Amino acid sequence: MSKRRLTQQQRVRIDRNQAQRGRRMSTAAAAEKQINTESLGPQQSGIVICHYGQQLEIESSAQETLGKVYRCFQRTNLPALATGDRVIFQADSETTGVVVALQERSSLMSRPNQQANLRPIAANVTAVAITIAPLPEPFPNLIDRYLVMAQYLGLDAIIVLNKIDLLDAERDAGLEQSLANYSRIGYPVIRVSSQTGLGLVELKEQLRKETVVFVGQSGVGKSSLINSLRGGLDADDIAAVGGLSLARDKGTHTTTAARLYHLPGSGDLIDSPGIREFGLWHMTPQMVFDGFVEFAPYRGACRFRDCKHESEPDCALRQAVEAGEVSQQRLNSYFFLLSSLEI
Numbered sequence: 303m304s305k306r307r308l309t310q311q312q313r314v315r316i317d318r319n320q321a322q323r324g325r326r327m328s329t330a331a332a333a334e335k336q337i338n339t340e341s342l343g344p345q346q347s348g349i350v351i352c353h354y355g356q357q358l359e360i361e362s363s364a365q366e367t368l369g370k371v372y373r374c375f376q377r378t379n380l381p382a383l384a385t386g387d388r389v390i391f392q393a394d395s396e397t398t399g400v401v402v403a404l405q406e407r408s409s410l411m412s413r414p415n416q417q418a419n420l421r422p423i424a425a426n427v428t429a430v431a432i433t434i435a436p437l438p439e440p441f442p443n444l445i446d447r448y449l450v451m452a453q454y455l456g457l458d459a460i461i462v463l464n465k466i467d468l469l470d471a472e473r474d475a476g477l478e479q480s481l482a483n484y485s486r487i488g489y490p491v492i493r494v495s496s497q498t499g500l501g502l503v504e505l506k507e508q509l510r511k512e513t514v515v516f517v518g519q520s521g522v523g524k525s526s527l528i529n530s531l532r533g534g535l536d537a538d539d540i541a542a543v544g545g546l547s548l549a550r551d552k553g554t555h556t557t558t559a560a561r562l563y564h565l566p567g568s569g570d571l572i573d574s575p576g577i578r579e580f581g582l583w584h585m586t587p588q589m590v591f592d593g594f595v596e597f598a599p600y601r602g603a604c605r606f607r608d609c610k611h612e613s614e615p616d617c618a619l620r621q622a623v624e625a626g627e628v629s630q631q632r633l634n635s636y637f638f639l640l641s642s643l644e645i
């Protein structure tokens with residue numbers, strides 16, 4: 303079975319989102335009133351490239367209007383849409399329209415909003431590029447948190463170390479050691495500098511044919527990397543760097559909404575805002591365990607079936623740490639993520 307199918311949990315979540323939709327109905331209904339139904343054009347396919355407030359930016363994938371962007375509202379019978387969603391829309395002017403249907407998703411990344419409701423942020427993603435840098439210094443456990451999420455959603459994960467022009471052998475020794483461990487357990491680690499261009503060819507090669515979402519702390523250079531990867535761009539078509547708007551969005555939107563960009567001759571890139579509170583909501587301890595891929599050989603191998611891998615005798619996982627097969631740092635991180643579950 304495809305790893306990328308929606309999991310049971312995601313379906314439950316989607317159902318819940320649809321239930322929540324009812325509460326948003328009144329504002330959405332008001333928005334729908336603005337749609338001029340008489341002037342609607344034919345149905346055409348498109349992709350959500352950005353979603354903010356009640357508005358969506360839909361890029362046409364239809365032959366006649368390929369690449370044209372329409373500002374759209376969505377029909378109230380649709381669930382909340384996310385950047386990357388493939389939709390059917392109808393234009394009602396040269397620049398505006400209405401989304402009338404959502405096509406099936408192969409994956410859905412969500413995160414809680416301020417009210418702790420899950421909001422979809424990126425759909426049909428195939429890979430996560432976990433971006434870190436020597437500065438700002440990586441938050442502890444952040445990489446592992448994203449890796450657990452990627453595993454849970456069935457997505458490829460790569461680790462991108464940006465700003466290698468700022469590496470300092472002494473200060474960053476711990477970082478290097480931890481990256482070596484991620485390589486060892488099978489994750490691609492790509493070292494780049496969006497500033498000098500070092501490593502960009504390798505990164506581009508790694509992302510070929512993927513729809514990749516860049517995640518990571520604010521300031522690590524996600525937007526800069528996306529701009530560098532895409533190369534030679536018009537000033538009105540670049541991702542805002544340093545949280546400052548450069549063009550198209552004139553201010554507020556880019557820092558809060560995920561946006562999709564095409565990489566010529568390759569896949570798509572989604573720039574996401576700094577995702578600080580990327581919680582591992584609703585996950586069971588087993589799901590967290592399964593998110594630590596190198597723990598797999600030790601699953602069920604401890605003396606006690608319900609071993610917590612803390613101080614029980616004959617714990618296979620702790621023996622693996624002692625034997626140097628599993629890193630102590632990852633085991634600590636596993637405990638930390640477990641303790642952060644809302645259960």
Ligand SMILES: Nc1nc2c(ncn2[C@@H]2O[C@H](COP(=O)(O)OP(=O)(O)O)[C@@H](O)[C@H]2O)c(=O)[nH]1
Pocket residue numbers: 464465466467468494495496497498518519520521522523524525526527542543544545576
């Ligand atoms: N030295 C250096 N600075 C970088 C590099 N990439 C990005 N930056 C800077 O880091 C800051 C944050 O970049 P930005 O792309 O907005 O990060 P984001 O918040 O992850 O999207 C900006 O001031 C960039 O100029 C790099 O490779 N080297």
Ligand SMILES: [Mg+2]
Pocket residue numbers: 524525526542543544545573574575
């Ligand atoms: Mg950014």
Ligand SMILES: [Zn+2]
Pocket residue numbers: 604605609610611612614616617618619620
């Ligand atoms: Zn154990």
